[in-house]
Amino acid sequence: MANEVEIEIKILKEGDEIIGLWENRILIRHKDGDAEFFILSIDENGYPRLSNKTWKITKGDGEIHIKRKVENKNKGSKGGNPPKVITF
Structure with a gap:
């Protein structure tokens, strides 16, 4: 089928x-454990996208x-310290 695609996530x-x-x-x-x-x-075209958060x-x-x-x-960034959350 011509419509088939192969997607590789590197x-x-x-x-x-x-x-x-x-x-x-x-x-x-x-490797470090x-x-x-x-x-x-999945985007609007049906292709997978990786979130920028892991x-x-x-x-x-x-x-x-x-x-x-x-x-x-060069892109600039809005400052401030990121939140730190500690849970038990």
């Missing part, structure tokens, strides 16, 4: 492995840390 780095795959989430274990959820959505799972004591990714200085 998010693995050397030593990474997929340990979970759900409807719109991919869980990857990194940390894991990261990548979230997929959920990284690391060693810790039940804390959640949220930090803003640093943007390129």
